[in-house]
Amino acid sequence: MSVQISRDFRWVYGVSMPVTMSKRIQGVIAASGLFCASYVLPAYATGVKVYSSRCAACHKADGAGVPGQFPRLKGRVGKIAATKDGRTYLIHVLLFGLFGPIDVDGRQVRGMMPPMGTLGDQDVADTLNFAVELEKPKKAVAPFTAAEVKAVRDAGRLTASEVAKQRAELAAKGLVH
Ligand code: HEC
Numbered sequence: 002m003s004v005q006i007s008r009d010f011r012w013v014y015g016v017s018m019p020v021t022m023s024k025r026i027q028g029v030i031a032a033s034g035l036f037c038a039s040y041v042l043p044a045y046a047t048g049v050k051v052y053s054s055r056c057a058a059c060h061k062a063d064g065a066g067v068p069g070q071f072p073r074l075k076g077r078v079g080k081i082a083a084t085k086d087g088r089t090y091l092i093h094v095l096l097f098g099l100f101g102p103i104d105v106d107g108r109q110v111r112g113m114m115p116p117m118g119t120l121g122d123q124d125v126a127d128t129l130n131f132a133v134e135l136e137k138p139k140k141a142v143a144p145f146t147a148a149e150v151k152a153v154r155d156a157g158r159l160t161a162s163e164v165a166k167q168r169a170e171l172a173a174k175g176l177v178h
Contacts, residue, residue: 044123044144048131051124055117056132064135070112072105078132079140080178087176088145092153093164095125101165104172116161122147122154 053062056074060066064075081087098116102109120128126145133140159167171177 044127044130045134047124048127048129048134051120051128052131055120056128059114064132066105068106069108069110072103072110074132075135077105077178078129079136079142081171081176082129082133082142082145083140084176086171088149089153090164090167090171090177091129092125092145092150093159093167095120095128096150096154097159097164098161099164099168100161101168103165103168113161118154122150125150 059071060074061071064073064078066073066075078091081091094114096116096118099112099114102111104110117125126147126149129145133142133144168177
C-alpha cells in the first residue's frame with residue numbers, strides 16, 4: 002500500500018514519514034487512516050452500494066440512463082434537488098415509484114419505476130446524495146438527510162401515478178426538466 006517517493010519518505014494514505022519509522026507505527030498510522038476514511042465516508046459508501054445494487058441496472062452506473070427508456074439522472078437530480086418541492090418529489094419517487102408518461106431530454110418515457118420504500122430513511126438520503134454526486138463537478142445543494150426523508154414518508158403514502166401527477170405540476174413550473 003505504500004509507495005516509495007524518495008529514499009527518505011514514503012506516502013502511506015497521504016501521510017509522509019521517514020522510512021526509518023518502525024513498521025508497527027506505520028501500520029498504526031495506516032490503520033487510523035483507514036478508520037478515518039470509513040468514519041468520514043459512510044454516507045457516500047452506502048449511497049454507492051444502494052445505487053449500484055438497486056438503481057444502476059436501469060439508470061446505468063454513471064447515471065446516463067437509456068434515452069426514451071430510463072431517465073438520465075446524472076446532471077438532473079442536483080437541479081431538481083435545488084427546490085424544496087423538487088426534493089420532496091425525488092424522495093417520493095424513491096419511496097413510492099413513478100408511473101406515467103414523462104418527458105426527459107426531449108423524448109417521452111413511458112415507463113414504471115418500482116417503489117423502493119423498503120429502503121430506510123438514511124439509505125434513501127444517501128442514495129439521493131450519491132445521485133447528486135453523479136454530476137461532476139457536483140451541484141452545490143444541501144445534502145438529503147434521514148430526517149428529511151422521514152418527514153416526507155410520515156406525511157403520507159402516494160401511488161406511483163400520483164407521483165407522476167406531482168411531477169407534471171413541477172414540470173409545468175420548470176422545476177423538473
Ligand atoms: C427497473 C428499473 C428501474 C430501477 C431499478 C430504478 N429506476 Fe428510477 N426510473 C425508472 C423509470 C422507468 C423511470 C421513469 C418512470 C416513468 O416513465 O414514469 C424512473 C424515474 C426515476 C426518477 C425521476 C426522473 C425524472 O425525470 O423525474 C428518479 C429520480 C429515479 N428514477 C431514481 C432512481 C433511483 C435513485 C433508483 C435506485 C434506488 C432507481 N431510480 C431505480 C426505472 C428504474
